[in-house]
Amino acid sequence: MNECEISILLLCNPGDLILHELKEHLYKVFRCRITISPYNMDLTFSFNKKRQQFIAEKIIEQAALGKKNLSDKWLLIVDADLYSPGLNFIFGLADIQSGISIVSITRLKQEFYGLSGNQKLFLERLKKESTHELGHLFLLRHCPDKKCVMRFSNSIYDTDEKLPDFCETCKRSLKFYRQ
Numbered sequence: 001m002n003e004c005e006i007s008i009l010l011l012c013n014p015g016d017l018i019l020h021e022l023k024e025h026l027y028k029v030f031r032c033r034i035t036i037s038p039y040n041m042d043l044t045f046s047f048n049k050k051r052q053q054f055i056a057e058k059i060i061e062q063a064a065l066g067k068k069n070l071s072d073k074w075l076l077i078v079d080a081d082l083y084s085p086g087l088n089f090i091f092g093l094a095d096i097q098s099g100i101s102i103v104s105i106t107r108l109k110q111e112f113y114g115l116s117g118n119q120k121l122f123l124e125r126l127k128k129e130s131t132h133e134l135g136h137l138f139l140l141r142h143c144p145d146k147k148c149v150m151r152f153s154n155s156i157y158d159t160d161e162k163l164p165d166f167c168e169t170c171k172r173s174l175k176f177y178r179q
């Protein structure tokens, strides 16, 4: 397998323990070197006042300006409600061309739904959405398998229903693309 590097870039702080677990999980599924560092970006430019949400495409576009190595894979983690044109909201997005993905933690927290916080559930959701977006950067597409992490999440229920791992078919595809 080719060497690969995943950079987790933080625009918010999900907590040390959460990040440690996320890193372990991503290493287990992708077998890449994984680094975590803070990333400084003011998201005001991507804010849509009418929707009170941030447009994910613009954030990725902006981050791409500062990315030198196209083959590195970036995962931006933000605490901002994201949208993409045509969708009410998104948990995350990936841009294969720049090698940049983004995940929002806003809707992964139980508090968003008026419920009391649950760190374990939050961690599972973050693992799933991060694996999903990075999976796209490794050229994986959406998967019809309900339990597969590459299944598209329309709602938090979909996210909770799927597992943080790839199904056997997606595992084979990942292996193929990594060669």
Ligand SMILES: [Zn+2]
Binding pocket: 132, 136, 142, 152
């Ligand atoms: Zn997707």
Ligand SMILES: [Zn+2]
Binding pocket: 143, 144, 145, 148, 149, 150, 151, 166, 167, 168, 169, 170, 171
């Ligand atoms: Zn799958």
